[in-house]
Amino acid sequence: MNIVYVDPVSPELKQLLLEMKPPGAELSFSAELDSDRRETAFAQADYLVVATAEISASLLERTPRLVHIQKTGVGVDNIDLQAAKERNITVANTPGANANGVAELSMLMILALYRRLLLLDRETKQGEWPMWKHRLSSYEVSGKVHGLFGFGRIGQETARRSKAFGTTIIYYDVQRASREQEEALGAVYVAKEELLRQADIISLHLPLLPETRHFLDKAEFELMKHTAVLINVSRGGTVNEEALAAALQAGQISGAGIDVWSSEPPERNHPLFALDQVIATPHIGAGTKDTLKRVLEIAFSNIEKIEAG
Numbered sequence: 628m629n630i631v632y633v634d635p636v637s638p639e640l641k642q643l644l645l646e647m648k649p650p651g652a653e654l655s656f657s658a659e660l661d662s663d664r665r666e667t668a669f670a671q672a673d674y675l676v677v678a679t680a681e682i683s684a685s686l687l688e689r690t691p692r693l694v695h696i697q698k699t700g701v702g703v704d705n706i707d708l709q710a711a712k713e714r715n716i717t718v719a720n721t722p723g724a725n726a727n728g729v730a731e732l733s734m735l736m737i738l739a740l741y742r743r744l745l746l747l748d749r750e751t752k753q754g755e756w757p758m759w760k761h762r763l764s765s766y767e768v769s770g771k772v773h774g775l776f777g778f779g780r781i782g783q784e785t786a787r788r789s790k791a792f793g794t795t796i797i798y799y800d801v802q803r804a805s806r807e808q809e810e811a812l813g814a815v816y817v818a819k820e821e822l823l824r825q826a827d828i829i830s831l832h833l834p835l836l837p838e839t840r841h842f843l844d845k846a847e848f849e850l851m852k853h854t855a856v857l858i859n860v861s862r863g864g865t866v867n868e869e870a871l872a873a874a875l876q877a878g879q880i881s882g883a884g885i886d887v888w889s890s891e892p893p894e895r896n897h898p899l900f901a902l903d904q905v906i907a908t909p910h911i912g913a914g915t916k917d918t919l920k921r922v923l924e925i926a927f928s929n930i931e932k933i934e935a936g
């Protein structure tokens with residue numbers, strides 16, 4: 628059985644993949660191969676394992692033996708599902724396995740923005756001793772309203788953690804959660820506009836779909852509180868980044884934590900990079916060792932099940 632891992636790998640991830648792969652499977656790393664050897668690996672591949680690399684129709688034309696594409700994560704917007712379907716190639720993701728990691732990153736960004744952590748770190752290390760300057764520049768998360776767009780696995784795990792910090796939870800989702808789920812988190816379902824007006828903290832946990840592209844745009848930022856912070860740990864395309872940069876610069880909202888970008892990697896001169904009130908991370912929400920182990924267990928177990936018929 629030939630498995631090709633499609634994204635670039637760090638030495639640590641490569642070692643983990645090699646340790647966890649099904650016994651007897653040949654595992655190659657296409658991002659490390661020159662173009663001839665890469666094409667040979669694709670031509671012989673029975674399985675592709677992919678995180679965020681694009682699996683296009685043209686790639687699928689070069690993988691004649693392929694039976695299955697295994698996504699290590701949730702969002703399958705990087706895979707041409709129609710092309711896979713036409714070739715009877717199955718596609719699976721690993722729902723839920725990455726929820727802890729992404730929910731923890733959401734909380735980290737919220738707290739860091741509220742306490743201006745990165746700025747304090749930088750100024751303190753530069754010898755500025757910014758204690759007096761910043762005494763009144765931060766807030767507590769406790770007592771604030773946290774609005775979540777998307778109340779699936781990651782949204783609910785984030786809400787659980789946020790509630791522990793003393794926030795009130797409101798959410799909007801196309802599918803309303805069950806009464807038990809709402810009661811467990813004291814979560815109140817509200818309309819999109821209401822959430823934008825009421826929330827102090829707004830976090831996005833939506834899939835990228837045609838209807839969620841630019842889910843937050845100029846009109847939405849205009850409805851938000853001037854003190855609002857926005858966290859995007861879902862997909863870059865859900866936020867219009869130019870409109871977000873303009874809203875931050877105009878003081879329409881106060882800060883943003885962005886893990887996912889409309890184009891990855893983003894341009895070096897991305898307008899959000901110049902802003903102190905923005906925390907930028909490289910699509911790392913699910914990138915912890917704990918999460919990756921859970922995700923790879925499911926991914927390789929799916930492949931073993933298919934192989935076993």
Ligand code: NAD
Binds near residue numbers: 777835839886910
């Ligand atoms: P999920 O399917 O459990 O939840 C998604 C929720 O979004 C569902 O409740 C769904 O009803 C809702 N939704 C769909 N379309 C909507 C719309 N138009 N308006 C409002 N709500 C809508 O998925 P999840 O596991 O919670 O993951 C959420 C997203 O997080 C994924 O789709 C993925 O894009 C992203 N993600 C990011 C990282 C990262 O590293 N930053 C890691 C994993 C997942």
